[in-house]
Amino acid sequence: MRIIVTKDYDEMSKVAARMVASQLILKPDSILGLATGGTPVGFYKELVRLYNEGTFDFKDVKTFNLDEYLGLSKDNPQSYYYYMMENLFKHVNIDLNNVHIPDGMAEDVARECKEYERKIKEAGGIDLQVLGIGNNGHIGFNEPDVKFEAETHMVNLDEETIQANSRFFNSIEEVPTRAISMGIKTIMHARKIILLASGTGKADIIREAVHGGITPDVPASILQLHPDVTFILDKEAASKLS
Numbered sequence: 001m002r003i004i005v006t007k008d009y010d011e012m013s014k015v016a017a018r019m020v021a022s023q024l025i026l027k028p029d030s031i032l033g034l035a036t037g038g039t040p041v042g043f044y045k046e047l048v049r050l051y052n053e054g055t056f057d058f059k060d061v062k063t064f065n066l067d068e069y070l071g072l073s074k075d076n077p078q079s080y081y082y083y084m085m086e087n088l089f090k091h092v093n094i095d096l097n098n099v100h101i102p103d104g105m106a107e108d109v110a111r112e113c114k115e116y117e118r119k120i121k122e123a124g125g126i127d128l129q130v131l132g133i134g135n136n137g138h139i140g141f142n143e144p145d146v147k148f149e150a151e152t153h154m155v156n157l158d159e160e161t162i163q164a165n166s167r168f169f170n171s172i173e174e175v176p177t178r179a180i181s182m183g184i185k186t187i188m189h190a191r192k193i194i195l196l197a198s199g200t201g202k203a204d205i206i207r208e209a210v211h212g213g214i215t216p217d218v219p220a221s222i223l224q225l226h227p228d229v230t231f232i233l234d235k236e237a238a239s240k241l242s
């Protein structure tokens, strides 16, 4: 595991964007795994800025997002599809046929999960996966007590996650309680992983994920076993690392 500690949120975002830009320059038809949430907003902004400089593009890139809320349609401003359009896709030359986000309105959820996993495999697997981390150690929406061997599946969100994500909704009652998420196995199969974390609120869980035991209670702890993972942290998120 590599750990990069940056001076602040902006630098964390820039380091992450440069790593993705470098991936796309070296392999223009990369398969990217993408995350949503508050943390990567600055990263997407910087990635779009670098794209506008013209050294790489998204013409041949395929993307797979980590997760989507169940019950939210693409045009719902709280859906991760909408987030991705706003933060990245509408600013770059990606072919929307190459964009994959689990369908939150799928009637047959089990089938949607299977299909999603099949599409990732068919594309050749994920070259570079971007992750955030929940306060409870989740990656994707793989909550504590996770099955490490799980592929894309339906999850019931923890109270803590619902509480944390309620800041993006008008009220906590509006936060969906279920989602579709790539599994830990799907994530661990990515060839390269970067995880972004910012702020003192993430310091305890970052310490556990990096220095604690590998346990389903801290889903991100499994990343200690990945051969090519980089944590990009601002100094607050890194403040409890020894």
Ligand code: F6R
Binding pocket: 034, 035, 036, 037, 038, 039, 040, 066, 067, 131, 132, 133, 134, 135, 138, 139, 140, 141
């Ligand atoms: C988002 C995702 C989640 C978030 C995590 C942190 O696609 O899979 O694991 O990365 O909940 O969210 P923020 O960045 O809002 O603290």
